[in-house]
Amino acid sequence: MNRILSIVGWMVIAALGAGALGSIALHRGEPLNATWFVVAAVCCYLVAYRLYSAFVAAKVLALDETRATPCERHDDGRDFVPTNKWVLFGHHFAAIAGPGPLVGPTLAAQFGYLPGTLWLIAGAAFAGCVQDFVILFCSIRRDGKSVGQMAREEVSERGGFIAQLAVLAIMTILLAVVGLVVVNALKSSPWATFTLAMTIPIALLLGLYLRFVRPGRVLEASVMGVALVLFVVVAGQWVADSPSWSRVFTLSGVALAFAIIAYGFAASALPVWLLLAPRDYLSAFIKAGAIFSLAVGILFVRPQVLMPPLTRFIDGTGPVFAGKIFPFCFITIACGAISGFHSLISSGTTPKMILRESHARFIGYGAMLLESFVGVMAMVAACSMPPGVYFAINSPPSMVGGAGDAAAATISGWGYPLQAQTMTDLAHKVGEITLWNRAGGAPSLAVGMAQIFSGTIGGERLLSIWYHFAIMFEALFILTVLDAGTRVGRFMVQDLGGRVWKPFGRTGWMPGILLSSAIIVALWGYFLYQGVVDPLGGINSLWPIFGISNQLLAAVALVVASTILMKMGRLRWIWVTLLPMAWLVTITITASYQKIFDANPRIGFLAYANALAAQIAVGKIPAGKIAETQRLIFNQRLDAAVTGVLAAMILVLIVEALVHWYSILSRRKESMLHESPYIATRWAADYSGAAHGDD
Amino acid sequence: MRHAAKATSRLLRRLWRGLREWCGDAAYESYLRSKGGQSSSSRTLTPAEFYVEQLNRRYSRPNRCC
Numbered sequence: 204m205n206r207i208l209s210i211v212g213w214m215v216i217a218a219l220g221a222g223a224l225g226s227i228a229l230h231r232g233e234p235l236n237a238t239w240f241v242v243a244a245v246c247c248y249l250v251a252y253r254l255y256s257a258f259v260a261a262k263v264l265a266l267d268e269t270r271a272t273p274c275e276r277h278d279d280g281r282d283f284v285p286t287n288k289w290v291l292f293g294h295h296f297a298a299i300a301g302p303g304p305l306v307g308p309t310l311a312a313q314f315g316y317l318p319g320t321l322w323l324i325a326g327a328a329f330a331g332c333v334q335d336f337v338i339l340f341c342s343i344r345r346d347g348k349s350v351g352q353m354a355r356e357e358v359s360e361r362g363g364f365i366a367q368l369a370v371l372a373i374m375t376i377l378l379a380v381v382g383l384v385v386v387n388a389l390k391s392s393p394w395a396t397f398t399l400a401m402t403i404p405i406a407l408l409l410g411l412y413l414r415f416v417r418p419g420r421v422l423e424a425s426v427m428g429v430a431l432v433l434f435v436v437v438a439g440q441w442v443a444d445s446p447s448w449s450r451v452f453t454l455s456g457v458a459l460a461f462a463i464i465a466y467g468f469a470a471s472a473l474p475v476w477l478l479l480a481p482r483d484y485l486s487a488f489i490k491a492g493a494i495f496s497l498a499v500g501i502l503f504v505r506p507q508v509l510m511p512p513l514t515r516f517i518d519g520t521g522p523v524f525a526g527k528i529f530p531f532c533f534i535t536i537a538c539g540a541i542s543g544f545h546s547l548i549s550s551g552t553t554p555k556m557i558l559r560e561s562h563a564r565f566i567g568y569g570a571m572l573l574e575s576f577v578g579v580m581a582m583v584a585a586c587s588m589p590p591g592v593y594f595a596i597n598s599p600p601s602m603v604g605g606a607g608d609a610a611a612a613t614i615s616g617w618g619y620p621l622q623a624q625t626m627t628d629l630a631h632k633v634g635e636i637t638l639w640n641r642a643g644g645a646p647s648l649a650v651g652m653a654q655i656f657s658g659t660i661g662g663e664r665l666l667s668i669w670y671h672f673a674i675m676f677e678a679l680f681i682l683t684v685l686d687a688g689t690r691v692g693r694f695m696v697q698d699l700g701g702r703v704w705k706p707f708g709r710t711g712w713m714p715g716i717l718l719s720s721a722i723i724v725a726l727w728g729y730f731l732y733q734g735v736v737d738p739l740g741g742i743n744s745l746w747p748i749f750g751i752s753n754q755l756l757a758a759v760a761l762v763v764a765s766t767i768l769m770k771m772g773r774l775r776w777i778w779v780t781l782l783p784m785a786w787l788v789t790i791t792i793t794a795s796y797q798k799i800f801d802a803n804p805r806i807g808f809l810a811y812a813n814a815l816a817a818q819i820a821v822g823k824i825p826a827g828k829i830a831e832t833q834r835l836i837f838n839q840r841l842d843a844a845v846t847g848v849l850a851a852m853i854l855v856l857i858v859e860a861l862v863h864w865y866s867i868l869s870r871r872k873e874s875m876l877h878e879s880p881y882i883a884t885r886w887a888a889d890y891s892g893a894a895h896g897d898d
Numbered sequence: 899m900r901h902a903a904k905a906t907s908r909l910l911r912r913l914w915r916g917l918r919e920w921c922g923d924a925a926y927e928s929y930l931r932s933k934g935g936q937s938s939s940s941r942t943l944t945p946a947e948f949y950v951e952q953l954n955r956r957y958s959r960p961n962r963c964c
Contacts, residue, residue: 280932281952293920303964377964418946422923475957476950538964547960687962694958753964
């Protein structure tokens with residue numbers, strides 16, 4: 204009887220999901236309610252989790268409940284800590300969910316809501332969740348080894364080297380692009396700049412409290428910190444209203460870029476307990492609260508989605524970034540659908556804390572589904588504002604002709620009616636000087652979130668507070684990614700440099716710390732600066748490179764996963780990882796080719812460089828601007844070279860994997876699996892972790 | 899009624915414990931319970947030493963994603 208009820212229940216969920224998905228895919232004309240998006244996404248996730256992840260767990264990976272996991276084998280209370288599966292789910296989700304699933308879907312909304320939403324749901328179910336789950340499983344079986352170590356052991360030395368390079372590449376581009384998102388969010392906004400600047404002394408205060416007053420009492424310190432941060436969000440309005448203070452905190456893009464670069468250097472070189480860790484605590488609490496509130500807000504307000512399912516920009520002429528749906532929608536939305544960076548988390552902390560192999564399904568597959576849902580919510584928030592407003596906020600001046608009436612006429616001419624006065628009124632309501640040309644995704648997402656939040660609490664009266672709360676939330680955890688990433692990058696630079704000159708590799712040696720911090724900051728700082736001064740808006744060039752590098756890392760992870768499945772004798776099921784890998788390689792190589800060689804200067808780096816060179820040659824560039832233009836030409840060629848190197852790495856990796864697989868299948872090479880030996884678990888079936896010992 | 903109150907209090911205690919564990923507030927207690935914390939071969943760290951050591955380790959590898 205129970206079985207019949209269960210089958211009927213799942214059939215109802217599947218039918219509801221299919222109906223909702225059909226509605227958002229086939230709907231034309233009147234605006235659609237956001238509830239359909241939530242129902243479609245949640246039902247698809249439930250069905251994918253119930254059926255597909257169960258299939259992967261049982262058939263493909265054959266999870267073993269009796270096998271001791273790394274935390275039982277090593278149990279040192281430091282890295283290897285047996286952790287309750289719900290707590291570890293929270294840990295893992297907090298680690299994987301960064302700004303990507305918020306910013307990517309917001310940018311991809313220029314194609315309309317449909318392509319991005321479908322990719323978020325299907326990409327997560329069949330690619331992203333599978334990658335996270337399988338890599339987590341592989342790492343559990345190898346005492347928590349990283350994806351790079353597994354690539355070296357299971358594929359080849361060269362595969363491991365490519366993984367290491369991919370991590371450094373993604374780190375550099377990621378930090379530059381998230382820095383650019385923050386710059387565009389804070390540019391000419393004294394309120395937002397003040398709020399974010401104040402989070403630094405708050406974090407320092409917390410750091411000192413946690414180090415000297417009450418060591419490790421994270422919860423009480425975080426409660427104090429969050430209260431202070433909420434206070435400075437409100438206090439920002441007083442700063443914005445004061446003519447003298449407002450001037451101090453009104454900064455240009457270039458000034459903000461240098462401030463962020465200096466901050467990254469300080470966070471990397473200072474002791475981790477002083478600035479980096481306390482900011483991370485603040486960010487984690489605010490992130491969890493804001494994402495939960497957004498979900499509640501969407502369900503409460505049930506906003507209308509005003510963006511059409513498909514816009515005219517599917518033809519590749521989009522103002523936010525240039526390029527057609529294929530491949531650019533799939534490059535723009537990486538996190539939320541599939542993100543290679545997750546493989547670093549799935550093969551880092553999480554496998555060392557997991558209690559049972561069976562928990563890998565809930566944590567690996569489940570947490571990624573939740574991240575995908577965050578992406579769908581971001582899409583709803585971005586699409587619930589009038590399309591004209593969305594394009595006004597996200598288009599660079601070169602695309603719309605600056606701001607005001609001329610820009611409004613351009614956007615209206617695209618078929619998305621807009622009055623210049625609408626933008627003036629909106630900027631006034633949210634407490635900003637202007638909302639024109641704020642590319643990067645963060646301001647438009649903040650407007651969308653603020654409208655949803657104010658629809659729940661406070662109405663239009665609190666719109667400006669909610670807007671700046673949303674900006675603070677985005678910028679705070681973007682900077683957390685930036686400072687944590689810079690520090691990890693510093694260690695990677697020290698590791699590489701230490702091979703050449705030993706003292707440089709010592710992580711406690713101050714000159715080494717300062718020099719390596721300066722190197723990694725200079726690497727991403729250069730790309731950030733280049734993005735800030737780019738007349739096409741840096742997002743157009745940097746975000747696709749970031750997407751390509753992220754998907755390159757995902758390809759590395761899926762090659763590792765496929766190789767391990769092959770060695771485990773699961774050849775029959777290898778399509779589970781092989782198909783997403785083939786898809787990723789196809790989109791990444793296509794996007795790389797187009798970004799380098801496309802004849803359209805807005806897409807192809809070389810075409811843009813050549814167009815600028817031709818303008819200099821015919822004397823179209825004034826003498827005073829020639830040096831600047833030449834720098835722009837150099838940057839375009841550099842971007843082309845970086846993209847080329849990433850594409851070459853993917854091709855080398857694929858050739859490497861194919862050769863390796865051929866030698867395994869033809870039995871020319873012994874298929875050796877580098878798993879830790881089997882040890883039976885001694886924990887009772889209901890044991891739920893170290894901190895639950897007194898249950 | 900008493901049963902419901904008991905169940906609620908148990909649930910709240912679990913939620914509180916889960917929250918402390920999630921944010922790292924209970925990390926030192928977990929360390930003391932672990933084999934590493936109870937090992938006679940090495941000195942047990944003080945809360946301040948453990949806090950700094952744990953942060954240095956955690957922030958030397960990718961722990962925040964894009």
